[in-house]
Amino acid sequence: MQAFLAFLQYFVAALLLLGAFLVVYVRVTPYNEFELIKQDNAAAAISLAGACIGFALPMAAAIYLTHDLLEMIKWAVITGAAQIAVFTLLRRFAPAIEQGHTAPAIFLCAMSVATGVLNAVCIS
Template sequence: MIDGILAFLSYLGTAVALLFAFVLIYIRVTPYREFELIAHNNKAVAVTLAGAVLGFTFPLMSSIFYTQSLVEMVVWAGITCLVQLAVFWVLRRYAKRIENGDFSSALMVATFSVAVGLLNAVSISH
């Protein structure tokens, strides 16, 4: 029982730390200040960030389930981070529109972030 609780805490703690690290990296890479814009009620930026967070979290969840160690999980988190940054880079032409509050552009970028994240997650299982 104690071993199970320690494993749970190890994986959960590491996963939460990786999630925060991803968010910090992501907001440094994007050309706008997410939290400042979200504080000013920019829903487009909030949706884009939410899509990236979900796109990162699904594969992270999959890596916890399918890998054999914390080290493997961290490696997959790094790969997943790079994949999410690549999604943003491919769709970077929408960044200014998102910053200006264009919700349709944000929804498209968020959808691709989640879709690629889901594909990434299921790919980890093989």
Template sequence: MNSVTVVESLGGVNGYFLHFLAAALLVALFCVIYVRITPYPEFKLIAQGKVAPAVSFAGALLGFAISLASAIAHSVSLLDMLVWAAVALLVQLLVFLVLRLIFADLSRAIAGDMLAPAILLGALSLAAGIVNAACMTY
């Protein structure tokens, strides 16, 4: 039987905090970049009680977070994790930009609180995040 002491178990706590802090900063960075590329003010609209911007933003955020979690779990170093986190961020931005090209009124519809386009964007962002995360298991 392998007896591991509490001190030995806590040996990785520095790496944990370093990755957790980096992940928190990356999530904040993602939020800042994402709301800047969208032509409507998500947080203002959400504060007004509009559901569509919350749904689309939540899907993008969850898609990024799932990919980020995979990057953390499968990276070999902090730098490796940061590189793959950047890939995850780019994938989420590309999902929005491609859908915006396909659906010309996407941004206006979401800003106008139309739920169907927001659900589509949120679901595709989440799907892209899940697939992206799976691809990071190299």
């Protein structure tokens, strides 16, 4: 039962942190990804998916390596900032993504995931 409660605590915390990240990320971008996804904009879905994966990978590493809820929260802030930095650096692709062009979205997705992987392996 103790293991299940620990799982539940980390899982719920990670989901809440992911949700908070998504709220912030969507506010940073010049468009609302959720609205664009409702309109079947695959480019918005691809770029947002990359940011989610790029955020979740370091969260998984933080949970696995630190076994500390407060440490996971600290890494969530760092990871969220890294994902926002990726978008900020590649912001010039935003108009194309908003218009539904998938090539820039795939590139943004790849950079978000790559940043997340690098972020995850740097956690110790």
